[in-house]
Amino acid sequence: MAKGQTIKVEIKRQATPDAPSYTEKFEMPYRPGLNITSVLVEIAANPVNTEGKETSAITYDSNCLEEICGSCAMLINGKARMACSALVDRLLDETKSDTITLAPLSKFPVVRDLAVDRSVLFENLKKVQAWVPIDGTYDLGPGPKQAPQIQEERYPLSNCISCTICMEVCPQFNTQTNFVGAATIAQAKLFNMDPSGSVLKEERLRALSGDGGIQECGFAQNCVQACPKQLPLTEAISDMGRDVFIQKVKDFVSR
Ligand code: SF4
Ligand code: FES
Numbered sequence: 510m511a512k513g514q515t516i517k518v519e520i521k522r523q524a525t526p527d528a529p530s531y532t533e534k535f536e537m538p539y540r541p542g543l544n545i546t547s548v549l550v551e552i553a554a555n556p557v558n559t560e561g562k563e564t565s566a567i568t569y570d571s572n573c574l575e576e577i578c579g580s581c582a583m584l585i586n587g588k589a590r591m592a593c594s595a596l597v598d599r600l601l602d603e604t605k606s607d608t609i610t611l612a613p614l615s616k617f618p619v620v621r622d623l624a625v626d627r628s629v630l631f632e633n634l635k636k637v638q639a640w641v642p643i644d645g646t647y648d649l650g651p652g653p654k655q656a657p658q659i660q661e662e663r664y665p666l667s668n669c670i671s672c673t674i675c676m677e678v679c680p681q682f683n684t685q686t687n688f689v690g691a692a693t694i695a696q697a698k699l700f701n702m703d704p705s706g707s708v709l710k711e712e713r714l715r716a717l718s719g720d721g722g723i724q725e726c727g728f729a730q731n732c733v734q735a736c737p738k739q740l741p742l743t744e745a746i747s748d749m750g751r752d753v754f755i756q757k758v759k760d761f762v763s764r
Contacts, residue, residue: 510601514539517559518548520567521612523619530619534559545585545592545600545611546571549623567611569623576737579670582677583623584612589677591737592623614677627673633689633721634671637713639696641706653704666699666745668738675732675742687721691732694723695745701752714749714756723750 510516515536523530535552536559543551546569553566570580574593581592586604592611600609617625643649655663669692676682676690697713700706717723726746733742 510539510598510607515607516543516548516597516601517608518552519608519610520622521610522567522622523613524621526618526620533564539597541598543597545583545595545597545609546574546581548597548609549592549611567623568621570625577670579672582614582627582672582674584610584614586610587612589614589674589735591672591674594737614673616677616682617673627671630671630673630676630690630692633693634696636689637693637697637700637716638709639693639700639713641700641703642709655704659702663699663702665739665741666695669695669699669740670738672737674735674737675740678731678735680729680731681725681727686725688725689717689721691726691736691742691746692740694726694749695740695742698745698749701749711756714753715760717749718753718757723753726750 516539518535518537520533520535521530522533535557537548537551549567549569549571556564556566558564569583569592571593572578572580576591576594579591582589583592585592585595586600586609597609601607611623613619613623613625614627617627617629620626671692673690673692675692679688679690681688682690694717697717701710701713723746728743728746730743733740736742
């Protein structure tokens with residue numbers, strides 16, 4: 510696309526969590542180097558739709574603008590991705606069209622327009638106690654040392670940005686199941702491998718053996734393909750599946 514041409518943006522909107530959704534269309538001059546967040550900023554600066562009617566700016570979440578905070582996930586041309594790293598030039602190339610569609614993630618309650626309530630992920634992280642427990646905020650000195658090979662295995666898992674894309678694309682994450690999703694399982698592995706965090710290892714494994722736990726995974730592997738931070742999710746699920754099984758056997762024989 511060349512300068513002077515027009516981009517069309519079709520946005521699924523919803524005024525409140527219970528209001529009906531509708532599509533509103535916008536047009537704007539093409540400029541090279543736009544991302545989806547900057548498209549939404551341009552609409553906010555001049556919120557007039559293609560019918561020439563003044564409307565409200567689009568509501569969406571965004572913070573870091575560099576794929577770190579995880580807040581801006583949405584459906585862009587039908588695919589779950591981050592608005593700040595979704596480049597308009599690539600999107601137009603991908604569809605060979607001058608139209609980009611935006612919609613909120615489909616498996617999370619809509620707050621307004623493109624903003625959704627993703628608190629289910631944080632509730633799931635609480636279920637598996639995805640943290641290192643501490644008994645205060647005073648200086649505890651340096652933590653225990655970790656072997657470089659453990660650091661290398663843990664580092665990619667620590668890159669999770671809580672964007673919930675892995676849950677959005679997972680067929681097992683739906684209203685019929687309580688499946689916690691790949692991100693929570695990966696974070697349980699991350700903290701089980703931590704020399705201090707491993708004090709809660711057994712509790713995490715038991716949390717993953719109950720309702721909504723690891724047995725709900727259907728190995729569709731959509732998560733690992735869609736994760737914007739390339740977490741080794743299927744490996745984490747497989748490792749945690751083994752550990753959950755071992756924990757179940759241990760609990761059974763010690764009854
Ligand atoms: S595992 Fe990947 S897709 Fe899932 S929440 Fe973390 S960064 Fe997002
Ligand atoms: S704005 Fe932070 S990840 Fe997109």
